Amino acid sequence: MSASTSLAGSPPSLSGNLSPSPPRAGDPLASGLRTLFDPTIRQTTEKLWIVHQSQIALAEELERLISQLNHYLETTDPPLLKPTIVKLASxxxxxxxxxxxxxxxxxxxxxxxxQLSKQKAINNANNNAASTSATAPGPSTLGVSSFTSSSPAAAALAAAAGVGVPGSSASGSRGGS
Known part of the structure; x- marks a missing residue:
C-alpha cells in the first residue's frame, strides 16, 4: 500500500497553465477552445483528485480493519468471521x-x-509569424497550419471547428463558394 500512500498530498496544480488569459484577436479558435475546455478540465481534475484521496483513505481504513481482525483471529476462537475477512480482503x-x-x-x-497546451503554443507561434509577415493570411488559411499535425486529437479538434486538415474528412471548402 506504500504506492498509493505516496500519491497523497496536494492536488496537481494546473492553474499555472490554465489561468484565463485575455482572448487574442488573431486566434479566436484557440481562445474559444480554451474557454470551452478549461472549466471542464479543472472540474474533472479536482473531482478525480477528491475520489483518489477518498480511495486512499478507504484503503488505509480497510488495512487497519483487516489487521485488527487478523489479530482477533490469532488471539481468540472467534465466531465465523473468516468469510467476512476474506470478503474484506477481496x-x-x-x-x-x-x-x-x-x-x-x-x-x-x-x-x-x-497536448492541448502544445497545440495552443503552436497556434500562437503561427499567428505571431503570420501577423509579422508582409501579407495578411486569408480567412481560409488562418489557423489551418496549426492543425496539420498527424495527431488524432488535432484532427478531431479541426473537424469540430470546421477547419480543413489535409488528409482528413474535415478538409475542403468551409463556405459556399
Missing part, C-alpha cells in the same frame, strides 16, 4: 485496482492537457 484488492485505474485516467487527462 474488497481491498478491488479497491487497489480502482486506484490504479484512477491513476491511469489522471495520467491521460494530464497528457491531453499537455
Amino acid at each position: 474488497v481491498g484488492k478491488r479497491l487497489n485496482a480502482v486506484n490504479a485505474q484512477l491513476h491511469t485516467i489522471q495520467g491521460r487527462v494530464n497528457r491531453l492537457f499537455i
